[in-house]
Amino acid sequence: MQHRFRLTRSTDFKRVRNYGKSFAHPLLVLVSLITTDETSRVGVTAGRTLGGAVQRNRAKRLLREVMRPELLSIKPGRDLMLIARQPLLKAEFDELKKAVTGLLRRADLYKD
RNA sequence: CAGGCUGGUUGGGUGGUCGCGGCCCCGUGUUGCGGGGUCGAGGAAAGUCCGCACUCCAGAGAGCACGGCGUCGGAUAAUACCCGGGGCGGGGAAAUUUCUCUCUUUUUUGAGAGAAGUGAACCUGCCGGACAGGGCCACAGAAAACAGGUAGCCCCUCAGCCUAUGGGUUGGGAGGUGAUAGUGAAAAGGUGGUGUAAGAGACCACCGGUGUCCGUAGUAAUACGGGCGGCCUGGUAACCCCCGCCGGGAGCAAGGUCAAGCAGGGACGAAGUGGUCUGCGGACCAUCGGGAGGCAGCUCGUCUCCUUAUGCGCUUUCUGUUUAGAAAGCCAGUCCCGGGUAGGCUGCUCGAGCGGCGCGGCGACGCGCCAGCCAGAUAGAUGACCGCCCAAGCGCCUCGGCGCUGGACAGAAUGCGGCUUAUAGACCGGCCUGAGGC
């Protein structure tokens, strides 16, 4: 995922977390916030409950890899946040992909 | 061959498609985008237990306090922790010796179990001082540290009883003793003898320990042998302490630099003189004054640059018939200033580095030569999917294949050395013991 489509600042994460709408799934949580920007951006987090640095990095890489092709078909001006949950580490890639696309549809983020 | 122990190396490989970060090159519509090339996690990157480099702060020197360390030699940039020794312990297989028990055999014997001893390689813990001083040593025990008595033993003495007049016995008192028994983790060298009323290093022999001197080996700690002396002083300093040595503090979120916003400070003068050009708005040059900077810090001098912008704003005071003007303050604006938050850049990876070869050393490590440059991210780059192969586990049978599962611990964040902890396996050695063969 290209760097300009990423959430990078701590304040951005706080803003999305505080004012965004959240959608839950056993594998992950999606948080969405409407902004005035042209582009949509995505941030990825994995808390300490997932395990050590290896597990947390792997969770974030999987989430980024899943989001990469979906980014083109998402409505502009959205800041998204994906929060990993513990069962994500044992899930298959296709399973995770299905979960993410399902959440994006529920949040009504796809272009018409 | 069997068993035990131990050192080192490695930490899945390969190909395809898509994707991410750094650097270089090219193109372009140049804060960006596209294409190509190249590089891109570890042996522990981890824990942060030590030691350095580096940076900032503080600092004349010395001492005190506090903390750490403490056998010898070596290695190192440095280290209580690395390497090689020394001393005192602990663990350690096969084998074997002795004893006891059980079974067995006509006997010789054989087998098993248990206890004690000897016992390799190797692994592992500790290491100044207890005659400088203080504190503590529960329970038990007579006594726990300038030893000690209501057990026992012995002598003396007093009283009672018995008596064959030698004495015996019971109880009390004054002493001696530290041998015996018992307690305890520990009872003030051990064994044997002399000696004595009973005893005791009181004395003797041997042994053990300690101090000191000499010799041999060793750089040394120390070991071995011999002489002499006292025959000798419990443990605890990972309790205080004493002696010797070492230590300034903080840490890459160090530090440097650029710098929004907000807040703070300052200025918003005089509008001179001479000249040139002019499209009459003004512009430029020189000069006076003012300001900023450079010429090593100061003065002088000199050089360079700048010298503008206010508001039909508000309040008060003064002048004035009014329009208006002046001064002070406030507000807004513009410009400048220093400090500096968010944030950016830097520090940031060429280094006590890594690899190969050779030499020296038992080793830690050192020296020389060669070849190359080998991660620098910052919500933090190494990922996803697929094929084949090599190991591993499970199942099946025709014992060699087939099918399934499917990679251990774990992710750089300034760098390096050591330590500690986690770790599926694979490969290559070394040492010791036992059995057999030549």
Next chain:
RNA sequence: CGGGGCGUGGCUCAGACCGGUAGAGCGCACGGUUCGGGUCCGUGAGGCCCCCGGUUCAAAUCCGGGCGCCCCGA
């Protein structure tokens, strides 16, 4: 990067500085009191003192190392 604290019966904590007997409250079990329950009274079970080494005659305590949890500073 640096600093601090905690771990002891089922739960909340003492004991640790200065080593020798592990204790309190709540809870639990049994008995009594009551017609029965609660309250109250009495009795007493339950601990490898987080783990591994070391010092010591002796370690929950002293000294190393490890594990887990919590907190703080730049």
